[in-house]
Amino acid sequence: MDIKAQRWKVLVAGVFSLLLTLGVARFAYTPLLPLMRRQAALGIQEAGWLAAINYAGYLSGALLSSLIKDIVLKDRLFRIGMVIAVISTAMMGLGHEFWLWAVSRFLAGLTSAAGMLLGGALILNWLMRQGQRPELGINFAGIGLGIAGSATVVELLSPGLDWQAQWWVFTAIGTLLLWPALGWLPTPDRSTVTTTGARLADQPPTRRVLTLLMTAYFFAGIGYVVSATFIVAIVDALPGLAGRGTLVFLWFGIGAAPSSILFDYLARRIGEINSLLLAALIQIAGILMPLWPGGLLFADLGTLICGATFVGIVSLVLTMAGRYYPTRPARMMGRMTLAYGSAQILGPALTATLAVHFGGYAIGLYLAAASMAASALLLLILKYDSQATAGQSAPNTR
DSSP, rough: OHHHHHHHHHHHHHHHIIIIIIOOOOOOOTHHHHHHHHSSSSOOOHHHHHHHHHHHHHHHHHHHHHHOOOOHHHHHHHHHHHHHHHHHHHHHHSSHHHHHHHHHHHHHHHHHHHIIHHHHHHHHHHHHTTTTOOOOHHHHHHHHHHHHHHHHHHHHHTTTTTHHHHHHHHHHHHHHHHHHHHSOOOOOOOOOOOOTOOBBOOOOOOOOHHHHHHHHHHHHHHHHHHHHHHHHHHHHTTOTTTTOHHHHHHHHHHHHHHHHHHHHHOOOHOOHHHHHHHHHHHHHHHHHGGSSSHHHHEEEEHHHHHHHHHHHHHHOOOOOOOHHTTSSSSHHHHHHHHHHHHHHHHHHHHHHHHHHHTTTTHHHHEEEEEHHHHHHHHHHHHOOOOOGGGHHHHOOOO
């Protein structure tokens, strides 16, 4: 197999792993949330805590990813994570007990880290060793495809199947995704040189650059998580939009699917920091659009924008982090995700508490918009920081 064909096969393996860990194990919960609230007596605050527990699992996985140095061990844990993703999905359909759902969501969070960080690091490492362009845009397209796919499945099945049966359908889908996710990713190489003999050398960022980027990513995490977790319930609660939340979530996935590829292209033209700043500013408008007068049109458009910008931000930040440590890409990717994951624990719990106090989830969108504004401000500081120039450069491989 020639290198270009092999490159596509490796990247598509990453897409399938994200379809499994995020589209099935993680994001199926969002479109199923209103159904579970109606049919399984899941309360608003309990729903928020389940989302927070999911991100606690994600945070734990990110911490583990940042500590593991052996790339072969990372590969082994990645493959275990794919299997656990299927198991955690099946657990959601086993009963009505909150503790069972909580364990499932924690495990799903761990597998999300396996797909995002371990899988992304393994693929980025392979690309750099093979002299290929070190970009993860195609790989991270799996996030958007997973979101759109989970929303489509719920929309199609809800007229005929209850929440429990739908979790079993997702379990079957996840089982089918296992083969390409595991079978198409090559065994990693421990050597520190590329196939052309060039040495891979780590170039860590300065403490100031790392602090600014991590803090901006933390606020971006809050901005993203409110929409990603509660947008279906938010839209369903708006006047005249009851029952339309799942369709709106579909737009979230449609926007996300091509965005990482588009932001890769944009970053080549204007740099990563400029691209991140543009995405943050656009996302503020997208977050608030569901609350604008105009009903479903602005809800759809806002969710499309949020999906496109959040995946673009994640893809760019994690790719930048991996380039700083080409011999151990998951090191900084994991540290960045600790910031992002911390925000994703705080965001759902705080939104759920505010929702109980104010009588709805809409207040969470204002919180999300304010967080994205803080992220944009920090990125603007980083843009004019002379120490940040390293983050703008990347190997120009083919």
